[in-house]
């Protein structure tokens with residue numbers, strides 16, 4: 001039995017749709033694997049009742065198939081599904097790292113990310129790797145067709161998760177098919193600003209770089225209380241706020257001294273909108289780790 005912990009992640013960060021991602025300190029999925037003749041899956045923990053145990057429909061099972069590494073896979077969900085915190089990706093990432101070690105495949109980080117992204121394709125319709133990359137590699141990650149890189153960063157974040165579900169597949173359906181050139185120019189400016197902010201551990205630049213005008217407004221409509229939560233976070237000192245992944249979680253950047261207040265303000269604003277919520281205070285975290293064999 002080999003056990004791996006893989007963290008929740010926040011993808012996009014506004015300006016990096018399908019490109020940027022960041023590992024969070026918590027929550028996390030814990031996946032245990034042992035060799036078997038054919039793959040079977042057991043799921044427990046947060047939202048387990050909504051997650052298929054059929055290996056063809058579970059991201060972990062798809063990863064086992066891609067690696068040709070059959071196993072009995074036990075998934076303890078810390079990241080509940082349809083959260084915007086990379087739930088399906090955390091299982092895929094943990095399983096890729098676990099099976100790579102169990103079967104002694106010695107895959108590179110890029111190869112592990114590519115395999116885990118196939119798991120994502122099975123549930124969201126497209127093999128976007130911006131959640132699995134930080135869940136495997138840690139840090140702030142940039143995914144391109146020709147590979148992925150990760151940068152260590154130290155920027156306080158608050159991920160606020162409301163008690164509603166938005167499926168990534170549905171939220172991809174509202175993304176506009178095209179964008180005006182001035183919005184594209186604005187996005188490039190924001191993405192460059194955010195990347196510089198991560199390199200410099202500068203919460204102000206990271207926050208400014210989250211601003212995006214094409215995908216985010218379309219998805220914000222799927223999240224009850226979105227505008228009020230953003231306003232409350234900003235009033236409490238957030239340097240930037242945006243949809244986390246495909247939502248419904250909302251992610252904010254801030255200075256360390258404001259992190260507690262930002263978290264409380266976001267939860268309160270959701271509650272004022274009639275939605276229970278919890279906030280995870282985090283930094284830019286580490287990637288998947290083997291807990292034991």
Ligand SMILES: Nc1ncnc2c1ncn2[C@@H]1O[C@H](COP(=O)(O)OP(=O)(O)O)[C@@H](O)[C@H]1O
Pocket residue numbers: 050051052057058059060075080081082083084085086087088089091092123124166167168169245246247
């Ligand atoms: N191991 C898994 N963990 C979580 N969700 C999974 C898993 N395997 C398949 N799914 C399915 O993926 C969907 C959740 O993924 P997604 O909408 O991307 O959520 P999130 O935004 O939290 O990543 C649900 O339909 C769920 O049943």
Ligand SMILES: N[C@@H](CCOP(=O)(O)O)C(=O)O
Pocket residue numbers: 009011012017018019083084085086087128130131168171172244245246247
């Ligand atoms: N780039 C993807 C990220 C989805 O993240 P999730 O945490 O909601 O699965 C997208 O924006 O669709």
